[in-house]
Amino acid sequence: MIQHVCLCERGCRRTINQDRAGGWTDGDTGLFFVADGIGGHFAGEKASGILAEELAAWWGSGRHMPSAQAAEQLQQLIDRGDARIRQQTPPGQRCGSTLVILWITGGTYALLSVGDSRCYQTRRRMFGAETMQLTTDDVLPDTAGPDRGKLSRAVGAGRCLVSVRCGELTSGTLFTLCSDGIYKYCDSAGLHNSLAKARRTALLRQAAGEIESRVLARQAPDNYSLVLVRPVL
Template sequence: MPETAPQGGGETPRAPAARLDLGAASHVGHVRSLNEDRFLVAPESGLFAVADGMGGHAAGDVASSAVVQALATIAPAASAGDLLARMKAGIATANAEIQKVALARGTVVGTTVAALLIFAPHFACLWSGDSRIYRVRAGRIVQLSRDHTEIQSLLDRGVLTPEEASAWPGRNVVTRAIGVQERPDVELDHGLLEPGDLFILCSDGLTQHVGDREILGLCTDAPDAQGACDALVSLTLARGANDNVTVVAVRYLGPPGAGPRDAAGPGASGS
């Protein structure tokens, strides 16, 4: 996993007061020869991410690596707002680097990103493209991100029904990505953490094969965050895995000193 490096400026950084249960898994799948997915698990800075190099575009792995490496250089911040600002700046830096690669190669290069910030008691999600962020809380799963895809746009406008969308030929067309435009086009959601919250970040290689209810079920049955990631990737592989698949799981157990009962939830475990 990438290591963080010091970043100057601002107030004296402090580590976010949080106990976390973490997991990650990535697989090339059964069809592609190269894994263009990249992920970040950096609890020391409170940042987590999944990036999926644009399928069919040259140097997709270069693009996804640029985003993850930019986020990996962010040091612990003094506040949630400070960390979010650094996160946005890192994505902007990666966007510029990817555009330079695209210009040099004379082709389109891009990557999705789904990024999570944990600075207890706050969390924030940033995303661009169709990599997703879910939250499992109190036995329910909610997709916090919203796909930036042609098919989601058609669904939002009522042009297609969910049944029609499942067979739509352009269902994999992404309408936003890092590196494709001069400035990164990202969306933001944020809120307050509750002990037991489980966040799932994933590339579309997972959601092409595994539904939301199945994600909830596997996460509920898993003994810990790593077990959830392993189970999700295993099911994807069993169903054909026609794309790279990557999953990162982050469970918030509570502030330091909180016991397992304070962080009760499906699959919760103490440290």
């Protein structure tokens, strides 16, 4: 069994929501994602929407695959989504999306990411819990001058190089997928406290509400998406 909860909201200042997020479960198998359409470019919501469509279609037939085969097919899915976005983008325009995917089955997980949407893992430790970021932000370094902090990789724009990480599940682990609209506007201490509580109590919706309240207290200047996932082993 896998518990999960999802938020995908426009925020307080944006006129449209360019994020897409969601998940599906079947017993001990689950597929979860966050896609954040690139703001300031052509139809970011179209890019994230294409990725959401590809994942929903794949889930229909892919959820019974072994973990290694599924991870390989999900990489191919990202390549296919990248090609679709590029084909549907008018000449001279730039359209793309970040993407983070979590696949869970049979006591193992696979994590695929492009861009700066993140996945955190919260695990039990002797004195409480520890939260660590499993993904790496694909952004230009501070040495890049005026372009520092901009995306260096995205699906549909620039280079689409997929980072892949696999591992075994441990009892009581909580995974958190989120767009930058969450981690940029929710203080780290508050975020980690809410995640530690969610891992311990399994009250995922309550934790998601706490995190959302912190983002809204900062006037939620960006779209924000959050998916909390807790496998029950």
